[in-house]
Amino acid sequence: MAFTIAGLNESEGFRVVTINDVARVAGVSPATVSRVVNGKGKVGDACRARVQKIIQELGYKPNVSAQSLVNRHTTNVGLITPKISMEFFGNLAAGAEVSARDVGYSLLICNSLYEEESEIAAIESLHAKGCESIILHSDYLTDKQLIELSERYKGLVIINRYIPKIASRCVWFDNVASTAQIVDLLASKGHEAIAVATSIYQNRDPQQRLLGVRQGFMMQGLTFNDNLLVESTANLEGGKACAQELIQRGEPFTAVIAYNDLMAVGVIHELVKNGYKVPEQVSVVGFDDSAMCRACIPTITTIKYPIEEMAEYAVKLAIDLAKDAATPENKTHLFTSSMIERESVVEIPHS
Amino acid sequence: MAFTIAGLNESEGFRVVTINDVARVAGVSPATVSRVVNGKGKVGDACRARVQKIIQELGYKPNVSAQSLVNRHTTNVGLITPKISMEFFGNLAAGAEVSARDVGYSLLICNSLYEEESEIAAIESLHAKGCESIILHSDYLTDKQLIELSERYKGLVIINRYIPKIASRCVWFDNVASTAQIVDLLASKGHEAIAVATSIYQNRDPQQRLLGVRQGFMMQGLTFNDNLLVESTANLEGGKACAQELIQRGEPFTAVIAYNDLMAVGVIHELVKNGYKVPEQVSVVGFDDSAMCRACIPTITTIKYPIEEMAEYAVKLAIDLAKDAATPENKTHLFTSSMIERESVVEIPHS
């Protein structure tokens, strides 16, 4: 590739090629160049060819700021997540980036760091930057706030959360059905004394997954033993704490359903530390299918959370929404998934 | 917060407040508003106060596209990494975002997906979007290419790589010294039969870390046994393959230095699978301090790779560079680190 631009270098530094340069060299008006660039309006074949040739030669690239100014929108998608360094949100961002680039957009990242005001501040900042399409992973805003926000920002998409009133801009995951699957799997392997290590953040996801467990039990004709329900923070330490609590209670169990993979790892650590054999004595199930599942001994059976695909989808949706593309108000965007079986779940030995 | 803008709502939809609106309501000229917004030029105290009040009331936010158009630069920083979903690059992005936001910039993400052309394409695309400051994590471009690129894009910063000719725009990590520390630690615990599981990608990092090992051996007055050097891909499977190879060779070893944490986990898995006790019989060291280190049994002793801090620094540097801020040509930006001791390394038993 050439780093110099034919006939347009200046002695001091590098001058950017504008639409006027192209027009002048091609002997046409800027309006015509604009037309061939955007493929809008009628342009004569010969004329178009010549302009395209000059564009090539000069290496002309439209100035995005100028375009945004006149078009009143940018080709950026904003992504607001708690913390991009967490694997889950990294995957989300990766999916979003692919999808954005696919349609010529760029991805703008904002970390909200789990603060309510930052979520709103991030939306406003993004919007001020002309970013109409926004994907928001909100943890602390209320449904009401989100509904208000979505009235104001028409390119706003909520990922990983379902709000009936704005269902058409929610891209979410069926936590209930997915968790019920876990119970099915466990039951099919003979487990009945199933413990649950849930997250103390009693908002949305944890509650839904718990609901899924209860639903799964019901469908299997089993009864869930509430003495086997423990809760802690949704991380490694939380998993350990849950296992500890479980052991302390003395209630026998042959399987543990953890809120996520991290907790599952914590559970396994603590069980092993206390002399339990995993999975021989206790089966453990995670949630997310994070990298850790394959790095643990035993490797962890889990539910794949298709966050990357969801993000890809969400980006397209946000762009459509921002463009006012008619989206059916009564349609939502629900993703489902299935189990990934690894080593941490085994058939219960016949006693 | 109020979602309506005093006296400026229109019947259909929402009209954005411009500098002219503020000027009109405040009874001043747009230029004056611009002055108070940017803190440039002289403005009377009373006047400034009134304008600020109106700005508040109207919720005025400057249109960034218009600003960029006239200022000839955006307030975006571009980040190009292979894959944002990998933990290492997620941490990099997190640091970059914090730093960018801190100075009122936004972070634009591009995945290069380990392709040479994508790296260049990403730079060009970013630049076409008016993004002058760019952080590049390049894996496949040659030094020569990078040098050429940096002549053309003055806001370009290379992270995680050192190129003498453009040292002042390189933010990098001292792999050699860090790895030498590992040998020191191991030696201090009595290890001499130390194996190395390196990455097959024989470019830069792996080579430097190998160099660090050799240097460490030299400093300790030990001799490195080349029969204990194995190599594979820099992931879990690679780690397993290395351990397998090591076992097969039959050469005794009491410790393994892995290229990174993932390989360390793989090594541990394979050793355990083959009846070795870790760390009782074999100590294992990782590199990076990724989340996995604390999720593994035993937890992994490793080197902290301060990529987040490095990214924070790189962003400031890129912005300065783009502004032509005088940066000493003969100064580079080198980060160092130290060991994080966990359970995977223990004193060798006296035989």
Added chain:
DNA sequence: CTGTTAGCGCATTCAA
């Protein structure tokens, strides 16, 4: 200290 003027690069009228 403040207002007027001009123009950044582009897309979109309206004429021709």
Added chain:
DNA sequence: TTGAATGCGCTAACAG
């Protein structure tokens, strides 16, 4: 089919 004119929102230069 093409060109000339206009303005998007803002900042910088120049007057006053």
